[in-house]
Each structure stands twice: as structure tokens, then as C-alpha cells.
Amino acid sequence: MSELHDHTALELHQLLQRGEVSPVELATHYLDRVERLNPEVGAFATVTGEAALGRAVLVEREVPRSRPLWGLPLADKDLQERAGVPAGFGSRAFAEYVPEESDQLVQAVDAAGAVSLGKTATPEFGLPSYTEGLAGPPARNPWDLELGAGGSSGGAAAAVAAGMLPFAPGSDGGGSIRIPAAACGLVGVKPSRGRVPGGSGLASLAGLAVAGPIARTVADAALLLDGLIAPEGYPARHRSAVRAPGDDGPYLGAAVRGEGRFQLGVMLDSPWDEAYEITIDDPSRGALELAVGVLDGLGHGVEQLAPAPEPGYADAFRTIWQAGAATIPVDGEREALLEPLTQWLLGRGRAVPARRLAEALAWLAAFEQRVIQRFASFDVVLTPALALTPRPVGWYDAEDGERNFAQQVQFTPFTSFVNVSGLPAITVPVSFTDAGVPVGVQLIGRPGGESTLFSLAAQLERRVRRSPRHPAVW
Template sequence: MTELHEYTALELHQLLQRRDVSPVELAEHFLGRIARLDGAIGAFATVTPEAAIARARHVEEHVPTAAPLWGMPLADKDLHRRAGVPARFGSRAFTDFVPDDSDELVRAVDAAGAVSLGKSATPEFGLPSYTEGLAGPPTRNPWDPSLGAGGSSGGAAAAVASGMLPFAPGSDGGGSIRIPAAACGLVGVKPSRGRVPAGSGLASLAGLGVAGPIARNVADAALLLDGMIAPAGYPAAHRFALRAPGDDGPYLGTAIRGEGRFQVGVMTDSPWDEAYEIALDEDARSAFDRAITVFDGLGHGVEAMAPEPEPGYPAAFRTIWQAGAATIPVDGEAEAFLEPLTRWLLERGRAVPARRLAEALEWLSGFEERVIRRFAPFDAVMTPALALTPPPVGWYDQQDGERNFAQQVQFTPFTSFVNVAGLPAVTVPVEETRAGVPMGVQLIGRPGGEATLFSLAAQLERRVRRGHRHPPNW
């Protein structure tokens, strides 16, 4: 007999719609999974079983079944406030903080009919690309618990990969959805800047941070993205004058059909190449080459792109990354509770001169234009998802900020520039290494080009037969 966590999210949604299972039954099943498994994984910062069951009953009795995420379990990333639930932001400085109101993204998934089971783990203030902070146990990779799950949406990815959730929302300011999704063998979607009203990126520094889904297959990711964009149905109610152009969705049908032939550019250069020693390991190259073979065999136009160095990128992005830490709401004696990397970033960020920040923002705006112009001949551009296999827990230097930054760049050089350019991207698992760890690729679309990405990702997923794979022993 198939257990509920073995179904895809779309299949669970269909079971709910047919009333073959109730929101309460579904919540109870996944809460049971969390109770049994999370001690070995560390995917959750907080679990809220009583509130989850109460919410599931409310959904059953009062929320219309037409709500796009009706009865579906998920977890809020612990960077997002939910009224009455501890919000620790991955930091010891916020151990006792319980907000009185909820963030917009939390309200959006509620409006879509979802049932939150708690808060997924994140590193301190979501700054690093790994989830191994001091506020809780490290988040481990379900494919190999000696390895990290990536970050900053590492808890969300680990929970989905191990079957503790069917899917989960995350946030991505430099790769924080795509990195853990790729590390844990999942599909992670970073939408276009402006696409998700409750996580548009338009109000963040340099427009970097957006909200998107993490799921075990392409259709499940589309289902969650549809619910995040427009809880009450399309068209989405955007509140900014600027928003992503292109197809507004919904995307689920596109992801299921996976149709079309496209021009796909392929590249392995990154804007970090001039400043750091970037090298693809054998497993990353193997997954990338296999995806090229698949797309070529499906009849897509596949063309290698010549490198275009961007020597100004590392300094400009570092300035923004550090300046973003300047707004961390911790001052005075409370700074002693911050981790060494966060303190280093905060000190550097608060020392950034206004002129240097303005120059970095201007430079990155020009970079965005150049990237979009470079990618314009293609419907999508493919890179490796990660340059290295997921490193072991404890691999990152927690004391030396400069070395830590270099390690993060060498692990994941292909993600941050997509945030700067505001483009949509999706990571798709392709194959497993000899050690049994998934490796995948990243597909980057045109502004507002999510539909094309879902079509390409679905075709790749069908051919490599990796949709909805569970790690062994979970």
C-alpha cells in the first residue's frame, strides 16, 4: 500500500480534491514523519502540531476547495514571520521572539489554503549558502547525512527530500532556493523579479531576493508556484509598477505537458572566474554533459556560448552582500549572540561608504542589461547547478569571512548573477554520482520566461527518469 508521503504533491492535491483524504489526515501523516525523522536531519526550526491540526480543521470546514493549495502541508522558512510562532531567523539573538503578525508570503500561502506544519531551518538571517548555524543542529542531506543540505532554504529542501513535506516555499537572494534543491536532488524555482507578488524582490537591495518553490518534481513545483503567485486565481494582483513580463501562468498545465522545441545556450563560465579559482568537478561535468545530450536528442537547438568575462562583478556583488547585512536588526550587546561570519558581514556592511554602495548598484544595473542582451538569442541558457558535490557538514570556515566567501563561490558560482539579472531559473536533478548523491543543472530563462523553463525542465525530467525520487532509507 502506498503511503501518503510517497505520492507526488500533485497526486496528494488530487486525493484531497476527491475527498479520498482530508487535510487533517494529511497533516497528521506528515507530522508523524517529522516526529520520527527530523532528529536525524535537522530540517525544522520549529514544529507546530497543535496549530497545524487546528488549521487543517479550519481549512476543511471554512476554506473553499477551489483554493489552489487547499489542505496541502508545507512549512514557512524561518526567515518569514507567522503570528504566534517563534521566529528565530536562524539566530541565537532571536531565541524568544514571537511575532504578533505574519509576513506577506505567509499570508499568501494561507490564502491559497495551505496548512503550515512549522518553520523550516535556515542559517543566520539566510546569509550563507549552507544551513549549519549555531542556533540549532546542522541540516543534513537526506541522500547522505554526512553532507550538508545547502542553504539558505536548506531546511525546506531537506524536509522535502526526506518526505517530511510534499513541497515547501523558499526564498532566493543569491541561490538560496536553487543551491539546496540541487544539493538534495530536487527541483527549485527562482522566479523572475516581480513575478511573485508576496516575494517580488522589488523592495530588496539590488532586487535580489525573491520567493519560489522547492519540490520533488517539475509539476509539483509549478503547483506550488501557482499557489504562491495568485492564491485567489489568476491574474495575480501585483502592487508594483514594475513586474515581470511574459506569460502569467498558471504554470501547472505547462509543466505537465512539457511541450515545445527551443534554442538552448550552454555555458560553464561565471562572473566569478576572474577573482576565484572556479573548477567543475567530474560529477558536475557529467550531469551537465548528460543534460546536453538529452536536449540535443530531443531536437532542441543546443549551442555553446563563448565566455564573456565580467571582472567587476565580484567586487560589486560583495559590496551588496555586505551592505545587506548592515540592516540586521541586532545592535549593542546583542551582537555578541551573532555568529562570527554574521558579525564580520555586519561590521563590513555598516562600514560601506554610500558612494561605494551607489557605484556597486549602478554597476550591477549595467551588468543586468549585458546578461539579458547576451542571453537574448536563446529561449533558455543552461549551466551546471553546482560546481562541486555537496560538501561535508563542517566544511565551511566559520571564523574567516574571506575564506568562507571563497568557499561559497567555489561551490556555487552559477546562481547569484541570475538574481542580479532578475531572471527566472530552475534546477533539475539529472543523475546520481557513484557515491549516490544527486547532481543537476540550472536552466535560466528570459525575463518572465517561466513557462519555457517549465516545459524544458519537464522534458529533461521525463528523459532522465528522476521525477519524485526518494533517497534510500527514508
Template sequence: MFELHHLSAQEQADWLRRGDITPTELASHYLERIERLDPGLGAFTTVTGEAALARAAYVETTVSRAVALWGLPLGDKDLSARAGVRTTYGSRLFADFVPEESDEIVRVLDEAGGVSLGKTNAPEFGMPSYTESLVAPPARNPYDTTLGAGGSSGGAAVAVAAGLLPVAPGSDGGGSIRIPAAATGLVGLKPSRGRVPANPGFASLGGLVAPGPIARTVADAAMLLDAMTEGGPYQYATRAPSWDGGALLNAAVRGEGRFEIGVMTTSPWDSAYDITIAPEAWAALDAAVNELTVLGHGLEELALEPDDTYGPAFRTIWQAGAANIPAEREQLDLLEPLTRWLVARGRELGARDLAGALTTLTQFERSVIRQFSRVDAVLTPALALTPRPVGWYDQVDAERNFEQQVQYTPFTSFANVAGLPAITLPVAVTDAGLPMGVQLIGRPGGEHTLLAIGAQLERRFAWQRRHPPQW
């Protein structure tokens, strides 16, 4: 039976503009699904139904239909503040916090005409790559609710995969958009450093974090990224191009071009941990390679030059990033074991440690861009393993926890360090019915190429027609 959430986000936006459905009717459809289905999924930490319907009515009567997301339902990741709405940052430390001001990315999406239905689930301060916290239920994979959804944008991915939202914004500091998108059969796009004027990444330690979209289709992802990017003006010098009037969406819709693509199964973590690529990940990579070959792209094998400095430097930045979490004395007891460990280690670091790590990662960035310069994009597995069970990560031994995160997702963090755009594409389904994907990494500012290739693969694999069996 057809239902509104079976439409792509683009199709829903078209229906809204034509008047086939109103923003209030569409918001009501999703709010009903959230109320009925989300208790078993953990996609949302806070649902703002009354405020969402008031916002939808306001959009109908006041906001121009020319804006990019007119009347389209969204969810704010629970690491982004919205004025007057409980924002926990995934932590018991902020369990009852209600901010007075909204973050810039929230304001940008409001200006684009979006209708927020609430806050999507995230782990404590977005530090882990899985969404299981002590302040909310875990985000469960709609394809198998005994499995996790990845993180840190796990709630956003669950919401889109289960048809609780048409599309959702996330943020990515080491894979936090791409990991949950890959785990739940979606498209996840981390833009180039500086591409999105709101929260461009420069203010985060090491320039790692970038906002980006999670969506069912490549075109839906491009539509949301265009809306994020339009929210200028730029406030930093950046190598990424400024907003170009919907060109990202055009690239995703047209899906044109033949490109040189490097195929890579090495990672910068190989010398630090035992990295094993599961057969299901190999199968997804092989499927993508076969289709890209049929499409006429040039493919060549590519391997990262060994670099023993990456792992220690990234760990240092990860720990240093936790040092400013606002917890002192007895407040530290409210933090989860992993976060408490990160805070302690981060506060032990000296200026020389931090300066050395930043220098190392800057050198790594230049090295990666040089190594990738002869190709238009680099293809890797999205994840090394199948989606992990809820509770799989060690909650006592922080060192073991970090190792598990690296072993699950060794191919994502270095794109953040290098500031490169990267997209995950759900090209395969395992014998057990679980989605598996691949990742494409582009040149600086090369989102157009990733979207074009992604659109071509989407036509071949038709993943937009897949839905979790019960949702």
C-alpha cells in the first residue's frame, strides 16, 4: 500500500509546492509514524509535535515556496541546540538542558523552510561511532533491531531508514554521517571542509567536523546539502566553492561523466590495529567495481603509503577534543566511561603534544591529497564489518572500545583529517538482509563528482526502492 513516506524527499517537496499536500498534513503523517514506531527504534530523544505543527502552519502561510526545503519535515541532531527545546548532547550532564539560542545550522535549515519534528538520537557529545548512551535508548537498526545503527548521527539515520523523516541533517567528525548511513542502507555525504558556511569545521579541533545530509537517494542528499550550503555568507577563507545555485542537485540528478577511480582497501590504521574486511564488505566493493566498469569508468588499484604517525596523532586530537567538555569534580561521575576516559586523557595532554599532533595531521592531509591527485575519486568499503550488535562495544575498557571502533570503520576518519568530501552508497544487501555499502572520496570541493557517480550507481542498484521489512 502506498504511503507518503514511500516518496523520495524530492518528490515530497514537489507535492508540497504543487499543493498536493500541505506542510501540516505531511508533518502530521510523520508525527503519527514517530509516535507509533519510534519506541522500538530510538531514533528521537525529543519529539516536538505541537511546535512542529505550529511551524508547519507558519510555513504554509508566511514562508515563500521558493525556499529549498519548503514545508519538508526534518530532525535536529541532538548535538545541535534549538532554542526552547531540550538538547541533551547525548549526556546525562545535560539531561534537562533547554538552550536559549539555536545553533547556526538549525537557523539555516529553518530559513530554508524546514519543519523540525524534534531531536534525533546521538551518543555522548558525539564522541563514539555508535549511538548508545545512558540518557536515551539505543538507536536500533530498522533492518534488525538487535543491531546498532552506528553513530554519531545514528538517530538521524534510523529516522530516515524507517520512514520517520524524509531526509535528515547530521554531522561528521570521523565518519559520523557515513557510518550510520552505511549501516542502515542510506546515502550519507560528508562535504569538504568549509563547504557548509554554518559550522564549516574550522572551529573544531583539527578542522574535523562537517555538517551534511543523510538521505534515501543521492538527489535527496544533494537537495539537503544545497540548502545547507545556501546559508552563507562565508566567514572563513576556504578552498571549497561557495553556493552555486543548486548545482549539486543538478549533478546528482543528471549523473553524467566518466571518471578515473582508485580502488583502495588499505587504511591509515593498518599498522596500529588488526583490520579485517568481512566477506560482506568485500562483496559490496566487488559489486560496485563491476558496475563502475560496465559504466565505462577507469579503475585502478590504489594503496595508501604506510604512515605510523596517523593513529597516535588522531587519538591525541580525539582526546584533546574531549578536554573542554564542561564537567568538573562530581559532574564527571555523570559521564559515561568512554567519555570520562577521553576527558581525563585530554586534560593530561600538554601544548607540545597537541601541537605535534596537529602538525602531523596537516602533513598527513597534504600527503593524502598528493597520493589521490591522479584520480577523480577513491572507492573503499564503507565499513569493514557488518552492523554491530547493540551492546557490542566494551563499556569498561576504553582502549578496547577505541580499537573496536577503528576495526568497524577504518576507512572514514582520514577523510575528515584531509578535509575531503566523502559519500557512502548502499550498493549491496547481505544474505541476512542487511545493507552494506561503499565509500567514494573526492578531491577538495569535489562533491559534484561524487554525486554524479553516486547517481549512476543508484540507477544500477535501485536502492531507493529498498525499505526495512517491518517499517
């Protein structure tokens, strides 16, 4: 007999709507899972059990059932601020910080009727692509606890993979949703720049960081994305005059139907190739070949993209990554509380001349146009999700910033350029290594092309016969 956490988020939504389970029962079930499993997995930075149960009662009594996420549990990434709940941003420097107001994304999930169980772990200020900071235990991969969960939404991915949450929102400034989703055998969606009002990317440096869902299935990811975009139902009311073109949703229908035939490109080069030695390991290459074979067999057009070297990319992106750390609100003696990597980034970022920053921004804007033009003849472009299988906990150099950056690039060379380009992308698990660790692929869409991505990802998910499940130990 299946337990509540064995159900997909969409199935739980249907159970809630039919009154077969209540928001309080669902929150209680998942809080029990968190209490039992989190000490081993390290997925949560903060658990707000009492507040969650109070919220579930409120939702049951006062929030309309028509809200898209009514009664469904989730948790806020610890980069998001929720009034009255500690927001550590993965840093010892903010161990005592409790915000008085909630940010837009938190307001959106509340308006959609969700029940937050707390905060999921993130590395310091979400900067690295792994979640192993000094402010708390590492977020471990539920498929193999010796491996990391990825980052920076590593706690969110670990929680969903271990069945502590049905799905979870994350943020993605260089792959921070797609990397942990791929590492933990989940679906991760980076929306188009401007798509999600509470995490549009428009206010972030170079427009990189956007909010999106991490889930066990394509349909679950679409369900959560609909709630993030239009918490009171479509049509969505965007807070900005700039948003991605294309379909406005809802996306759940496209994910459930999984219809259409598309022209697909396959890409094995990355813009990091000129600066770093990039090797795609056998499991990652095999997953891509499997996905391409499946989609080709379904009648989609498939074409290999010729390499397009971008020798200026590494320098421009490094400049932005370092400059982004310059705004960290920590000064003086408090800087000693920061981790070595963050201190290195902070120093480098605050030393970036204004001219160099302006040149990097201009270069990346031109790069965005070149990428969109390169992909123009394709509905979707496929790449490996990661170049390497999930790295062991402790694999990254915590002291040497240059080596650490190189390690991150070698692990995940196919994600950051999607942020620079503002394009939507989705990762889908398709296979396993011999050791039983999931391996996925990345699908990149046109600007505003989320519906096409959900349709194609659903076809791939069905064809590889991937049933959503948690690792057996959980």
C-alpha cells in the first residue's frame, strides 16, 4: 500500500480537491518525514513545524480550493525571505537574521495556497553549484549519501528526492535548479527571463537569476510553475512591463498531454571549451544518446549542431560571477565569518573596475543574441544535464577559489550560458549509472517556449518509462 509521499504532487492535488486528504494531514505526514530523514540528508536549514500546521489549518478554512497549490506542502529556499522565519542565506554571517517582511516569491506561494514547512539548505548566498557550506551540514544525495546533492538549490532537490516534500521552488542563476535536479534524479525547470513575476531575473546582474520548480515529474514541475506565475489562477498579473514572449500558460495541460512533433538540435560543445578542459563522462554521454534515440524514434527531427567556439565567454562570465559577490552586505570584522570561497569572490568582485564590468555585460548581451540565432532553426536543443555524475561530498576545493571555479565548470558546463541567454530549460532524468545514481539530460527552448519544453519532456519521460520513485532506503 502506497503512502502519501509516494504520490506525485499532481496526485496529491487531486486527493486534496476530492477531500480524501486534508492540508493538515498532508503537512503532518511530511513534517514527520522531515523529522526522521533530515538529520541524514541535510535538506532543511530550518523547519517551521508549528507554523506549518497553523498555516495548513488556515488554508483549509479560509483559502479557496481553486488556488493552484491549495494545501500542498513545499519549503522556501533559504535565499528567500519569509516574515518571522530565520533567513541565513547559507551563511554564518546571517545566523541571527529574521526578516520582518516576505519577498515576492514567498508571497506568491502563499497566495497560491501552499503550506511552507520551512527553509531548504543552500550554499553561502547561493554562489556555488554544490551545497556544502559551513553554516550547516552538507545536503547529501538521497541516492547515495556519499555524494553531494548539487547546488545551489541542493536542499530543495534533496528534500524532494528523499520524499520530504512533493516539490519545491528553487532559484537558478547559473544552473542552480537544473544542477541539483539532475544530480538527484528530478525534473528541474529554469523559466525564461521575465516569466516568473517573483523571480524574473530582471533585477539581477546580467539578468541571470530566475525562480522555478524542482519536482519528481514533468507534470508536477508544470503544476508548481503555474502556481509561481499565477498564484490566483491565469491570466497571470505580471509586476513588470517586460516578460518573455510565447504562451502564458497554464503549463500543466502541455505537460499532461505531451503532444507535438518538433525539430531538435543536439549540442555537445560548451562556451567553456576554450578556457577549461571539459570531459563528458560515459554515463552523461550515454544518457544523451538514449534521449536522442528515443526522440528520434518518436518522429522528431534531430540534427547535430556544429561547434561554435566562444573564447570570450569564460572571462566575461567570471567577471559577472565575481562582481555579483561584491554586493554581499557584509563588511569589516564580519567578513571573517564568510567562507574562504566567498571571501575570495568578495575581494575579487569589489576590485572589478566599472569599465571591465560594463564590457563584460555588453559582451554577454551580444552572446545572448548569437545563441538565440544559433538555435533559431530548432524548437528545442538537447545537451547533457551535467558533464560528470554527482561529485562526492568534499570533492570541491574549499580554499583555492581558482581551482574551485574550474571544478564547478567541469562538473556543469552546459547550464550557465542558458541563464546568460535568458532561455527556458528543463532537465529530465532518463537513466542510471551502474551504481544506481540517476543521470539526466537538458532540453533548452526558445524564448518563452516553456509549453514546447513541457510537451517534449513529457514524451521523453513516458517513453523511457521512468516512474517517479524515491531511493529504496527512503
